[in-house]
Amino acid sequence: MTFDLIELLPAGWREAILPHIKPDRLASLSAFVDAEYRTATVYPPLADLFAAFRLCQPEAARVLILGQDPYHKEGQAHGLSFSVRQGVPVPPSLRNVFKELHDDLGVPVPAQGDLTGWAEQGVLLLNAVLTVRAGKPGSHANQGWEEFTDAVIRALDAKQSRVVFVLWGGYARKKVGLVTAPQHVVLEAGHPSPMNPRGFLGSRPFGAINKALADAGLAEVRWSLS
Numbered sequence: 001m002t003f004d005l006i007e008l009l010p011a012g013w014r015e016a017i018l019p020h021i022k023p024d025r026l027a028s029l030s031a032f033v034d035a036e037y038r039t040a041t042v043y044p045p046l047a048d049l050f051a052a053f054r055l056c057q058p059e060a061a062r063v064l065i066l067g068q069d070p071y072h073k074e075g076q077a078h079g080l081s082f083s084v085r086q087g088v089p090v091p092p093s094l095r096n097v098f099k100e101l102h103d104d105l106g107v108p109v110p111a112q113g114d115l116t117g118w119a120e121q122g123v124l125l126l127n128a129v130l131t132v133r134a135g136k137p138g139s140h141a142n143q144g145w146e147e148f149t150d151a152v153i154r155a156l157d158a159k160q161s162r163v164v165f166v167l168w169g170g171y172a173r174k175k176v177g178l179v180t181a182p183q184h185v186v187l188e189a190g191h192p193s194p195m196n197p198r199g200f201l202g203s204r205p206f207g208a209i210n211k212a213l214a215d216a217g218l219a220e221v222r223w224s225l226s
Helices: 011-020 023-039 049-056 093-103 145-157 170-178 205-215
Strands: 062-066 122-127 165-167 185-189
Touching: 011 145, 023 145, 049 122, 062 170, 062 185, 093 205, 122 145, 122 185, 145 170, 165 170, 165 205, 185 205
Parallel strands: 062 122, 062 165, 165 185
Antiparallel strands: none
């Protein structure tokens, strides 16, 4: 029997997302994801699919960092955008994120790439597409994940307290129109990939995120992973 994706979500997110997504699209996405996990190697592992949502409940979410789709190599993706588990080599895009963090706030460059510590502080590390076939980047695009994660963004936009939406790269920046409430802040920059030689490095997003939070009376994020 096809599993129901919405039933795998933590209850708080389930209630937040359902008003913003069509049931037929959710059913179609559930069927697609179920078939992919049963017939192919898919990342992240199913147990990690909604890790970002378990670590950062909607009432705690105050920052969204939006990626594109999960890492497609074995052992990398674990349900948090840009993040890899301890012991896994830090990917090039994340190395650039850490370089910018150091240049922005003087935070020492972490020796490992597990961003769980950010998620536990209310940073939702979300990809626009939440699954991918092994070795095939972008393979699960246009199957319904985009509508699902658009619903997440709309749910955050409906919050009364400030959320800082961090959109890196052209794919993420297309979502800017989903943020409409005046209490929120949107920060845009190029993608941190080394394939993008300009537009990210020098954008100083981390200080800007903390300023936007402080301006709204919210606690700043402790970005150090040490």
